[in-house]
Amino acid sequence: SQQGEEDPQALSIQEGENATMNCSYKTSINNLQWYRQNSGRGLVHLILIRSNEREKHSGRLRVTLDTSKKSSSLLITASRAADTASYFCAVSGGSNYQLIWGAGTKLIIKP
């Protein structure tokens, strides 16, 4: 079963606007990761946040983690057409560090 669940399933915004995607999960985690997948391509790692961290930044990306609510959010600021892709959260928990993936948020940036 897929543990990470993204919300919304799809998001369409104008170029230059900010995009926020959310991820909820069910159990305790070691870390939570966000990946991007362009159409017809493999997944690319964006950012990893550990269970003892609350916020992380990477360029135009900002990730927050609330372990009490078992949720994370990914904020993309000043969106660009090239940000059009599907975004997945993956949670790592347990001794085997296996990643469990959500179904993704499809983001469309309109020019």
Added chain:
Amino acid sequence: EAGVVQSPRYKIIEKKQPVAFWCNPISGHNTLYWYLQNLGQGPELLIRYENEEAVDDSQLPKDRFSAERLKGVDSTLKIQPAELGDSAVYLCASSLSPSENIQYFGAGTRLSVL
């Protein structure tokens, strides 16, 4: 540094035929993963290798799927015989180790079973 290489990129076969996918992970990555991804869904783990040992294959349909990772480097995933429901994208990924689990993905193989 070369990324994860998968081949072929596309494969079209008729049902009941065999098919094989190949993956070459990033050099030095001990952990290799095979995932299945259906349209509009996230990846689902089929099998995970630590070096040449399959340490998690609980989701691999063993009646028709098999995998190997000889010498702990390249890996092959096979389906025999293929069924219509096997149409999907098969992704290979690698990471340094289970705990250093940032995963690097290949471009995937899109399988169509007719």
